Amino acid sequence: MDKKKILLELQSFGARIDVPLEDRGRCGGAGPSDDKAFLLDGVPAMVPTLGEFAQESPYRVTKNEDGKYAVTSNGENVMPVEFVSSPRFYDLKTKDGIPYKKIAVLHGTDVLATTVSQRCIRWRREEERCHFCAIENSLESDSTISLKTPNQLAEVAEAAVRLDGVKHMIMTTGTINYRDMGVHYLAECTRAIKEKAPNIRIQVQFEPPENLEDIKYLHEVGVDAVGIHLESFSQEIREQFTPGKAQISIDRYFESFKYAVGIFGRNQVSTYVIVGLGDTEDSIVEGCRQVAELGVYPFVVPLRPIMGTPLENVQAPDPKLMEQIYLRVAKNNREFDLAYRNSKAGCARCGACSGIAAFE
Ligand code: SF4
Incomplete structure (x- = not known):
């Protein structure tokens, strides 16, 4: 086969x-x-x-x-x-007694991933919650803690680099507030991590902040790449599946993309694009082409029906559709000189949730 x-x-x-x-x-x-x-x-x-x-x-x-x-x-x-065998840092606990694996986990082979705030103001409001998201469910199962402090993250990152050869780190977050969306807190965390583990490359993920200039702080403290995730190029689909995030217009996302590329450079800004929410093949390929033209790497993934979410019983997209989309998006990415391997850090760099790397 x-x-x-x-x-x-x-x-x-x-x-x-x-x-x-x-x-x-x-x-x-x-x-x-x-x-x-x-x-x-x-x-x-x-x-x-x-x-x-x-x-x-x-x-x-x-x-x-x-x-x-x-x-x-x-x-x-x-x-x-x-x-992948269980990393060695999983055996350790923070100075305040919290197992490291409740602070951050290994993704793929060399990526440390954490959800800095496991609470999200959008998830808490039924009418704003993204339908595919299970962010607060892992709190109920006690597999994590609600807010990771900068010191805890720095301690775990240092150990993951030293003991397990981790190379980069992804910090995503539930949306902390409606103003900076958590950007300042992510900057504080990055500062602490880079002090203890200066060689780890960091990607942070957030919604467009009210004041785009806040994105500059992230660069100043050493963030290497950012993810600003649109998920769908159709406002109608966004209003249906990501109703809270859809209050921020697609135009505003594009403004944020341009601003962030100006700071971090081409290929260091990425956006998740989820196949399976109802966008057509052509609209996905065209949307991905538009962001690629700006220098934003479109990270295309199949919808993952997650247990305990409104989408748990929907079908993931047909692999044949995924193949068509990957082929066409990878071709456009080449035209704009974008590739997963040129991302310094983050989901795009890891690539394990998508099949696109196999087509680039
Ligand atoms: S904004 Fe992010 S964390 Fe909040 S519900 Fe949507 S996907 Fe989940």
């Missing part, structure tokens, strides 16, 4: 894990979740493993007689798979 096809099908259909594994996947949280990092030919890919649809997937993870893991499709071995 073609490897790209397997990757795209795994990301849309998920895989059932039929063998005892210490950790079957990350549950809840912001962004794509209910998934696990699979190493396919050494390349990390986040694959849904926990949702109900993953239990119905034709793909399974089994163990061969030689003790190695394999992905099977309808009972046939199609690809070997390895799993």
Whole structure:
């Protein structure tokens, strides 16, 4: 079977894990979740493993007689798979007694990821909540804490670099307020982290702040890349699925993109584009082309139906549609000289939640 096809099908259909594994996947949280990092030919890919649809997937993870893991499709071995072992920093606790893994987790193989504020003012209001998001669910399961302090983050980042060779860090956040959207707090966290772990590259993610000049602070304290996530290029779809964020217009997002590219440079600003909310193939490709022209890397991902969200029972997009979109977006990205590997840090650099890297 073609490897790209397997990757795209795994990301849309998920895989059932039929063998005892210490950790079957990350549950809840912001962004794509209910998934696990699979190493396919050494390349990390986040694959849904926990949702109900993953239990119905034709793909399974089994163990061969030689003790190695394999992905099977309808009972046939199609690809070997390895799993990233639990990082050493997971065994430690902060000075105030909080396990490091409640502060930040390993994504892919060398990325440290954290949700700085696990609370979001939009999520708390039913009429503003993004329908795909499970940010506060992981608080209920006690797998994290509601607000990570700059010192806690710095302590964990330093250990992750020293013990596990982590190279970059992603800080996303629930929206903290309606003014700077949390940008100042992200800057404070970055300052503390860069003092203790000066070589770690950092990407932060936020909504466009009221005053775009706030974005400058992030650059001043050493942030390397930023993510400002539009998700859909259709205002109608945004109003349906991300009603709170949709109060900030698409034009305002484009203004923020231009402003941020002016500060961080081309390829160091990215935006999540979610396939499966209802945008057509052409509108996604055209929207991605427009942001790419500005120097913004469009990070295209399939919708991940996450347990406990209004979208938990919808179907992830057809892998054939994903392939078409990846092919066309990657071609445009090349035209504008953008590539995932040119991002200094962040989701675009890691690439494991998307299949686009395989097309660039
Ligand atoms: S703004 Fe939307 S996606 Fe972001 S944390 Fe809040 S509810 Fe989730």
